[in-house]
Amino acid sequence: DAGVIQSPRHEVTEMGQEVTLRCKPISGHNSLFWYRQTMMRGLELLIYFNNNVPIDDSGMPEDRFSAKMPNASFSTLKIQPSEPRDSAVYFCASRHGTSGVYEQYFGPGTRLTVT
């Protein structure tokens, strides 16, 4: 398996523009997680899905952020409009099952820079 796939790997955009980050989880995994990592705040869980259904979006910073999972093999995280403080590395992770020791597999991340 190719692992969790994220695109793009790097994104540079201007303030006010819409940004869409994409994630393809590992086939057969039924949980998907979006994280944000910055030097100041460390690793933050933004939202996660079980069986394509959003379970907890309490980590989403504000209404400018939205996430969707239209099917088991694809998810997007959208920021509209983007702001410089959104600059961070965004990780997607997937997992099989919701209990037990099942490992979360992380993608390589998308480094977002908003100027």
Place this chain on the structure above:
Amino acid sequence: GEDVEQSLFLSVREGDSSVINCTYTDSSSTYLYWYKQEPGAGLQLLTYIFSNMDMKQDQRLTVLLNKKDKHLSLRIADTQTGDSAIYFCAESSPSNTGKLIFGQGTTLQVKP
């Protein structure tokens, strides 16, 4: 509430042992994990321990769990420069939804 705390930085010499510490708040966590993040990459599971165990050893890695004090540690024997990375402690959420609560990560610097 759910909270995981780690020290932010540790520096050791190559060949020494490294000990990274973590405290957590939720005593009902079933599993506790150590993840490793190398520069420019995502997190990768290093090892885990079931909450009814006190110790787990895996080659150069030793995990110690003190449930009474809610303290978890990761010992790396014979630390190598390739061990330089950020190490995250995590506990499983008691809500059993598959969510993990991560600490802020400890940066391990290994000097030659």
